[in-house]
Amino acid sequence: MERIFHTPEGVRDIYNGECSQKRKVQERIHRVFHQYGYEDIETPTFEYFEVFSREVGTIPSRELYKFFDREGNTLVLRPDFTPSVSRACATYFSPDQEPVSLCYTGNTFINNSSYRGRLKETTQMGVERIGDESADADAELLAMTVECLLAAGLTEFQISVGQVDYFKSLLKEAELNAEAEERLRSLISQKNAFGVEEFVEEQKLKEGIAKAFVEIPQMFGSTEVLEKARKLTNNARALEAVARLREIYEILKIYGYEKYVSFDFGMLSKYQYYTGIIFQAYTYGTGEPMIKGGRYNGLMKHFGKPAASIGFAIEVDNLLLALSSQKIISEKEEKRSVIQYGPADRTEAIAKAQKLRAEGHSVALRLKKEAR
Template identity: 40%
Template sequence: MEQLKMQVPTGAWDYLPIECAAKRKVEDKIRNSFLKSGYSEIETPSFEYYEVFMHDSVPYVQENMMKFFDQKGRILALRPDLTGPIARAAATKLLARQDILRLCYIQNAFGFFNRGIAGKTEFTQAGVELIGKKGADADAEVIALAIGTLRQIGLEGFKIELGQVAYFKGLIEGSGLDEEQTERIRSLVDAKNNVELEYELSRLNIENTKKKALLELGGLFGGREALAQAETLAKSEECRAAVENIREVYDILCDFGYEEYLSIDFGILNNFNYYSGIIFRGISDGIGMPILSGGRYDDLLREFGTDAPATGFAMGVKELLIVLECQGKLAAQREKSIVVRAGKKLLRQAFSYVQELRAQGKRVILELNGSTYDPALFEIRDFAEGEMK
């Protein structure tokens, strides 16, 4: 027990000075990208009433959340992500004054999660929410912002995979599957586990054309050719509308010059109940998990009393740092602090000189007691009246 005070809890990290400087630099680039695209920063509390996260439109598992009580015995929870709290704030405070909101954030979230970096319990998310706007142009806007932001921080070799949950919903419509069976099929398609998927489908009493389509769903990925394959595979109106939605978004992003970053994958089905349309995730070499994820979630704000469409994404800052380091893009560029050494007889003049340097944007330490500093890490200046040595 005594040794615990020497450690951090599992899933949390210390960012030491050089690491923290690198993290802040990446965060500053992300924030700058968001703000220059017309998004306004918002900050919500680290904890909310438990009810904010307990409804069908949000994919939170109760056991994964960190919960506690207020003085009146009401249950509070540390936020497991930022979308729910921002939806609450938008619905209750912002949408009455403005129909379309472009909001961004860089804040920490908390929980006991196996997704992403294994065992993480506190993590920084950066993301945007475009609220009040429907259509492919809105979806393309946030995806383009995700691509532009990844480029801005110097990331290379990444892809944004585009999917559409409405396509899967159209495939299983009228199949007679209950909620548990649907979830089992969804998870196997998302994992591209065709061996178990074929076995599960063989046990279900659904028509052969639907079985064939569900088996082929995990293989519907690639470029524009995947759209034609998807149209051939399923003929329902909902499936056709889903394909057309991805085509529109894909075409807009190609017009932006982002085709090299895009891949289509109809087998992406994570958070099936949460998302209502297009869904996407960012992948990159050097890390075995998505670096960002997002999509359209038109039902969430209804939980807070306002019916408004929404789309957005969140990126994991720790995941981005790992990839940047693997790509050699996280070299520490720590500016040396200037150490001005002065005797107490020259204190007034030395302090004035230090203030001038600080006004110029320099990092300056005024040293009065003769402590030593490593010249490899600090620039040493001895202050003498009328001159600097």
């Protein structure tokens, strides 16, 4: 049998300069987390299946890496940090008494079909603000998103902000069945305006709600989109969603980061636990978002401690791809010094290396090979 030493499909080794740059970028982002008062948490690489079940609203079961422990319990490699952090928060904290601010770094695992270079194991860094339902919390996470990208070295990027409650309120008004809802969600996510037109004609929806659905795929841009969304419906919950976005935008202006934000009412996440704003950060050089986030006010209820929550996750590998495409290099790395020595010079060489290391330099000791 042939021995296999290369990596499986969908995973890879990271080494040399790329690994060093990844560490530097992570350190910069981690510093931003701490500057905003977030505390570190580590959750297990694998959890019980129930933490990521369909009821939670995470990715489909077929895309999970599943296995069994000795007692026959189904375990899962985490595909997503938010349910894990929420479970831990429900176990160890009291978000109903005081908001909890947690940050994390680690790898996630999704058993999907690898295409376009998409990996099955990726590194994520993120934050979760649990027990805070305010628009100020929403704006704070958007401000943190901006600062994380600036800290990484990017200067040209855009954060697209959507509102799940706007779409969900119109869905409820339309009274569609589950299959029709899923089809409509897919069409809107693909920005397929013609497909949506055909759909509303097939479903024979009322004129007002039909017009709103047809317009949603094209409702993206700056603040004028908010006014358009407001005029499209009289649905009270939908209007509250628009007002919430307006309030968040006004708070972002105080931070001075409003120029990085645009709005997209057709943004719909595959994660069903989102309930309010959702957002994604993009730049040129990569077609995938570098950061994904949103509000998930119903998730903590699944773990026994209902609490309004919001968070985001940085796809570190996508961020590094963008930095590489834009030829942005983090701090210039100091070259490693090498001291070669023979047995007779050992004491002097070690003393010199220790002195340089104490001064913060990188020094490698190399024993000279004896000539044969």
